[in-house]
Amino acid sequence: MFERFFTKENEFFQLFERHAQATREAAQCMLEAAKDLSLKVEKAKRLQELEHECDRITHETVDLLHKTFITPLDRDEILALIGKMDDVTDNIDAAAQRLVLFEITEVPQDIVKLCEVLIATQDELTEMVGFLRNMKNRDKILVCCMEINRLENQGDLLHRNGIADLFRAYRNDPLTVIKLKEIYEILEVAIDCIEDVANVAESIVLEHS
Amino acid sequence: MFERFFTKENEFFQLFERHAQATREAAQCMLEAAKDLSLKVEKAKRLQELEHECDRITHETVDLLHKTFITPLDRDEILALIGKMDDVTDNIDAAAQRLVLFEITEVPQDIVKLCEVLIATQDELTEMVGFLRNMKNRDKILVCCMEINRLENQGDLLHRNGIADLFRAYRNDPLTVIKLKEIYEILEVAIDCIEDVANVAESIVLEHS
């Protein structure tokens, strides 16, 4: 019985970690497509697979909740964590699909930089999710949350300046402004969703301490 | 006393159902306006009435919460359900108003199809909300949630391809791109809000099982 309990507890965290790793690869795909547009179709395809895998992991997590009596975190917290994590992946996928759908032929340098910030933020998320296994990691979790906040601010700055640049660079091409602006915004939302996960983690730490 | 308790329990579900039905009619109005723009003013007017009715139902639900000691679901859950349901109506209304305000003269076929997906999703929501009366319907509720997820994915695809088409079809008319793109996005948000209701319902089922 005890064994079963710990096994299941472990399963939840394994699902979180698998999700975080797939999302990390998704962010990497987006970066590579943004850096070299000749790869965009191939990378968007791989990213869609990763998005489906994350969906499956999310459903597996919800199913596991159905079958588990004692959960390592509150049910609501587990749903909030996996739900927000899945929003990150969905947004990275949406950004990459738009490179293809909008027939983008040129990617501003600040979009590449924003992808790099996204990866750094997702790395903090992956670390933080691992720490959630043990509430003794409370301080480490809070450090991750602070770092995620810092990176989100950095991303916000890139996003703002990047869009201001768009208006100058594509003064006579409003459709390109609309397209690239949307990609900036979706990447920014992806990073905001990571911050939302951090906020859930922070509130878990507060509840359990 | 018991009678009173059951009467009130019934009242909450009756409010949910009235809200869902009014929103169904709202979605139907939007579809008809999108199909035949000569009806847009008349349909947007009717939709605004429905939106006000839904606001009244929402406030009635909140008032009933104030007056009820034992509620059929947690207070937070009732607030989350009715709040998200009201977001659906608000977004359908916002989309229809934009047909008028933006002086739209042509509606792409994919917007009509997206309205049809919206109606199908709202139909699932109506059914699901009825099932919430009894936790024995747990499996039926989860089937509705899955179907809502499937329809949301279908809507997302229509929305993405529809916007890509806009950029091609209105290459020399950026303002029309901006206007129709916004209508696509609001309809997509309406469907996302239905998915949010489904997520609340799913978490209720998890909590009560």
Add this chain to the structure above:
Amino acid sequence: MFERFFTKENEFFQLFERHAQATREAAQCMLEAAKDLSLKVEKAKRLQELEHECDRITHETVDLLHKTFITPLDRDEILALIGKMDDVTDNIDAAAQRLVLFEITEVPQDIVKLCEVLIATQDELTEMVGFLRNMKNRDKILVCCMEINRLENQGDLLHRNGIADLFRAYRNDPLTVIKLKEIYEILEVAIDCIEDVANVAESIVLEHS
């Protein structure tokens, strides 16, 4: 021990009130910049200071939660309140920064009016947050919530009509439409966030009554 308890309780509400007052000044800065664009750099700078101050107050609130055993409201409620309040400030800051970044040279009258609605809504928020000190203020809190809802509707109308006007006024200048439309939308989101705070307050009142 009792003294300590009350002292801490007081600290939470003092933090809320300091946050609400700084946000009020932020909204005032935005209004003044919108009214007189020659002030936009100066006002955006001051607003950024206020945004940082609000961030500090938010972190102080979270830190206080860490150190406090008995809190005047549930931990989740305190996090939700201060989090949403901080979203208001972030959005006001984002709107003002865009006046500068987008090199706006003309502000439509409806944006000025929307800033005035924002200030009125923030004033209701400040009052409501003060009332949260004592659950005997329940009815006063609910009146504030209703007034915030009414103002939000008024803002929504300004926002819709304002954007419709943009399409007419800048028929040949799509980039200006994009820029001003975004400023409208961010101000609308700021007001929506105040409504979110009101919804949290309403649900606190329901939980505690």
